[in-house]
Amino acid sequence: MSATAIRIHAADAAVTVISNDSSVTQWSGRYFGDWWNATAAEPTEESSGFVVLSDVDPKAYAAVARQVTSRKHEETEYARLPLLVSEDRDGTIRAFSSSDKLAYISEPHAGRLTILGTDAQALAVATARLAREVVRGLLLRDGWTLLHASAAVIDEGAVLTFGSKGSGKSTVAMILARQKGAELLANDRVFIRRDESGQLQVLPWPSAAALGLGLLDALNLYDIVRERVQAGEELHPTQDQRVTDALAAGQREPLWAPNGKEMKVQLHPDQFPAWFGIPLSAGARASALVFPSIVPDAAPALADQARVLTEADFMTGETEDRYPDVFRLIQVDGGGREQDRARVLAYLDGLPQHTVVLGHDIEASGQFLDKIINIA
Incomplete structure (x- = not known):
């Protein structure tokens, strides 16, 4: 062979x-x-x-x-x-x-x-x-750091979205990509480094993308996924069989595991352009920060209390405990050197930042995001 x-x-x-x-x-x-x-x-x-x-x-x-x-x-x-x-x-x-x-x-x-x-x-x-x-x-x-964030690119500017699981990071990125024609740069984490001109350059972290059944339905993507799966196309091997069964049964509501964690569809990166027509971005400059929270029946609005970026938003060796550096491939902290993270954090603080509450009305959320981050 x-x-x-x-x-x-x-x-x-x-x-x-x-x-x-x-x-x-x-x-x-x-x-x-x-x-x-x-x-x-x-x-x-x-x-x-x-x-x-x-x-x-x-x-x-x-x-x-x-x-x-x-x-x-x-x-x-x-x-x-x-x-x-x-x-x-x-x-x-x-x-x-x-x-x-x-x-x-x-x-x-x-x-x-x-x-x-x-x-x-x-x-x-x-x-x-x-x-x-x-x-x-x-x-x-080489000085890059690793942030726990999703990202969508509009006019070469990366809108970075931060938050814990379930906060709405993927929701914001997918609304921008689906409704506003943005490119998807990352679903869960990004590399970032300040360049010689002082701008913060962002690179994607390739990975399977986890999207809930309810979000896929709200974005009008559910039927595409279900039809593709029924036609024999495969999702990522990390896909839980219970999610595949739910798709086969036509379940559109969120699917929850016994431990309370939402079980999601696991997509290959190339399925975004192939299935949804959403292009992938190989890199951009950071342009804005969004800190969302999801309240099902809420009207989209700015939150009463602003959230700020902290060291906790960076990935670290501890957060990457599934893949310890046993093969000596990383050789530094899993989220980047401390001084590099501090440098990036200082420059991110100077970008426009928006702490928002979003509901389950995807169209209304898209219009609100369009307004606050000045999408052309």
Whole structure:
């Protein structure tokens, strides 16, 4: 089987994924797409930048597993699965997980990560996740920071929306993208750094997008998703089967798990342009901040008490505890260096900021947002 490759590029960070299974590189191409300029490349390890080698190879997987278990190792969790990890004197890290039958050889000093597995689908998902971690590490070490925010781009300006789960971050971004013709830059987090001109540049964090059934219905997107799924198109593998069943049954109301958490449709990034006609943005300058809260029957209005941006709005190593830096790909705090976060925070404070209350009337909310952030 001949090797294929795809090159992923965000700002000055680049990584090339090479695999003996084309479905692995196709998955990364789909996952990063326009957000991180994913393009076909020559499958050679001499590619500039970091290289991720990802092969379906049961024998090589078993060999790494034997190496790890035969020497001193530690047990941890990665992606919520048990992982056994050992480290050589030269800094090479070997690890494997029997749960998803994946093995890893990380050589951060050489700019190379090898992933070996027995199943192409599991390998593809892990490869995209770790290629993203490589880019994250490169960007954070270059002065970028990571904010917990959604973002939509209008006239090259990124409207950043902040808040905890359920506050309305995705709602604001989707209203702007659906009703106002904005580009979607991110659903849950963004990279941000001040450039030489003093502007704050924003980059996307590619990920599956979680949208509730009720929000999809309010945006007139529910029927599109349901028809596509019924036609056999697949949602992201993190999709809970109960959500898929609810779509099949035509349920439009929000779906809640026993723990009180809303269960949402998990969309691939490329499904926004393909299904909804919503283009993705590869970057913009920060132009405004929105702090929403959702009150179902409320008329859209400015909140009585303004919310301000704080350090808590940045991602950190603690907030990324599902993906500890066991492969030494990040090498700094998971949300960026403290001094870089402080610098970004100071400049964000100078941008227009709006603390708002939005109801479930999407059209009224869109008109209100149009007014307060001066959308042309």
